[in-house]
Amino acid sequence: MSTNIYIVDDDESVCRSLKILLMTFGFEVKTFNSAQSFFENENVDLPGCLLLDIHMPGMDGWQAQKKNIDSGSKHPVIFISAEKKENALQRALNAGAVGYLQKPIHGQDLVSLINSTLKK
Secondary structure (H helix, E strand, O other), X not given: OOOEEEEEOOOHHHHHHHHHHHHHOOOEEEEEOOHHHHHHOXXXXXXXXXXXXXXXXXXXXXXXXXXXXXXXXXXXXEEEEOXXXXXXXXXXXXXXXXXXXXXXXXXXXXXXXXXXXXXX
């Protein structure tokens, strides 16, 4: 059985490249161009990991993470962002995420973080 990965990022090229990368590692990948479209999709209740961009129009990544937690979701969240702030990882962890990766994302770092997260 494959593991579900949900990518929420308003940059279609990021969604496409991460989807291709993760599919080569055997993950089942679904992409969404907004947090709103993710939450409106009824096919996201399957177990899996959520890759969440921070800066998006409408509901940003921080708001989406809060909604994710408030909804009782068990999806572990990995924030992804081009943001270069010193405290980004700590802020992500404080928000309940399991990790933070800065774009451009190194594929092996992402796969390792997903695999270690899903083993817990």
